Amino acid sequence: MGERDEPRTIGRRVQQLRVQRGLTQRQLAEPVYTPAYISTLEAGRVRPSDEALRHLADRLGVAFEELATGRPARLVTELHLRLTEAQRTLAVGEAEAAVEQYAGLLAEAEEHQLVEEQAAALLGLGECALETGELAGGRQYFERAEARLADAPLPARVPALRGRAVSHYLAGELRYAVYLLESTIDELNRGGLHDPDALLLLYASAIGPYMDMGAHARAAQAAEFALALAPQSGDPALVARMHRSVARTLLAEGRLAEADASLAKAAELYRGLQLRTELANCHWMRGYVYAQNGELERAEGELREALSMLSAKRASLYSSQVTVELADVLHRRGSSAEAAALLEDVLGGLSPERGAVHAAAAHRLLGIIAEDARDAERAEEHYVRAMSLLERAGAAGDLADLCRLLGDLLRRTGRVEAALDAYRTGLGHRTAPGTTTLGPAPAQPPV
Known part of the structure; x- marks a missing residue:
């Protein structure tokens, strides 16, 4: 017996429909049931069987579901x-x-x-x-x-759990985001709930936080599992998202051609599905690939295309993040003034609770630009603000690099003890390959 309303509610509904159609209890009941049964049913003193409801629905000219639940056909x-x-x-x-x-x-x-x-x-x-x-x-x-x-069942709850994790990740709460994703993966595997789409979504979503935490080996492992699960997935948008995430691990390993190929696959799927925002994200990532490879003109073109697509659709947080990447490319191309103007403008839309890692990247780049202009005091101010954001987010890899920059600046200005403290802080935040503070990595799913 499926979901249905209480007998009293069903009884009132039957009576109302019978009166609307001008039928007597006898006319509704015959030839299968008695008027007394209809009277008892309308009073809510009996729970009608599925057979009885089908008979009544047919006589009243409504769908079975509408009679049982009150929902329109x-x-x-x-x-x-x-x-x-x-x-x-x-x-x-x-x-x-x-x-x-x-x-x-x-x-x-x-x-x-x-x-x-x-x-x-x-x-x-x-x-x-x-x-x-x-x-x-x-x-x-x-x-x-x-x-x-x-x-x-847990697989049905995975999109909501993943959404929570992503919201924490974007807010700069990297470790908690990873905790949500890893604990859900482990629960799925322990319970034998090897749903390919659910696992693919979780592994692909974990790659970004892993990379920002400096856990590159664990990110690579998640990418490997995601690639193995992809052929079992029936969701092309999910597969495209996976290819985009996997590109990050390939980049970290210096496999630029493979990263570009992975992004090309994602872009092709997104074009076919007409997913404009996701396609913009592919342009963003390809811009990053070209920047890593020193192809700055191509990188600028891809990033401007991504920014144009995202800004037109008011994806404000993602637009801010792309702007930081574009400013880095502009700085490297010698347009530091334009880069600084973009960064100062975008910092108004970023905060410790909203895009902490990219806000830190903006301050880091402004510090470098200030150093180039021989403004050591302003550079130090930006580096310190970036450190505060990264420490709160737990972005260990970026934090170690930033401590090196700050240490070098302090050493050049003659503050040797302060420089040593910055270097020690950076060493303390170096993350061992493939680790987080969360214990063993999630187990491999059966493929």
């Missing part, structure tokens, strides 16, 4: 179609329009007590919030989605 199907439409709206970068669609869907799903559809709408609102940089609000939406799915 085809409601769930229509909601799913509208959810797909809202997903498409968000995918092309129209986050504000998508918010309106998801909010309407949520209200309707709540009215009819459709738990899975409520969770899907909340997930959508969470993704919209990440797109616009409203991290605290996004996290709340993901938490509400997870609560709606409390009784569902």
Whole structure:
């Protein structure tokens, strides 16, 4: 017997529909049931069987589900179609329009007590919030989605858990983001819940935090597992996201051609799916690849294309992050004044709670530009602010490099003891290959 309302509610519904159609209890009952049974049912004193409800639904001219639950026929199907439409709206970068669609869907799903559809709408609102940089609000939406799915199997809760992790990651809380992802992976593997899409989503999402924490070996391992899972996934958007994440590990290993090939695969999938924001992210990553390879003109072109696509769609947090990357390329091409202007402008939209790692990168680059201009005092100020942001985020790899820059600056200005302290701090933050502070890496899934 499936989900249905209480007998009293069903009884009132049957009576209301019978009266609307001008039927007597006898006419509704015959030829299978008695008028007395209909009277007892309408009074809510008996729980009708599925067979009885099908008979009554047929006589009353309504769908079985509508009689059993009060939901209009085809409601769930229509909601799913509208959810797909809202997903498409968000995918092309129209986050504000998508918010309106998801909010309407949520209200309707709540009215009819459709738990899975409520969770899907909340997930959508969470993704919209990440797109616009409203991290605290996004996290709340993901938490509400997870609560709606409390009784569902773990794989069904993974998108909400992943959303929470990403919101913490973007806020600079790297270790907690990794904890959420790793503990969920381990729970899936321990419980034998080897859902390829769920595991692929988690491994791909862990790569970014691992890289920022300096845990490159662990990031490479997650990329290896993700690549092995990809052929089992039925979600091309998820596979494309995986290719984009894997490119980061290839870059760290100096495998630039393979990283570019991985991004090309992702971009091809995103174009086919018309996922504009994700395609912009591919331009962003390819710009980074070219910058690493010293192809600065090509890097600038890719990053400007990414920034144009993201800015047009008001993806403010991602736009700020791309701007930092573009400023680095401009500085390396000799346009330091333009780079500094971009960085000063973008810092207004970044904070310790919103893009801490990229805010630190902006201060780091402003420090380097100040050093080039022989303004040691201003350079030190930017380096110290960057250190504070990175320490809070736990971005060990970037922090070690920054301590080296600060130490070199202090040594050149004759402050040897302070320079030694900076170097020691940097050494203390060096991360052993493949480790975090969270214990063993997640186990390999069966492939």
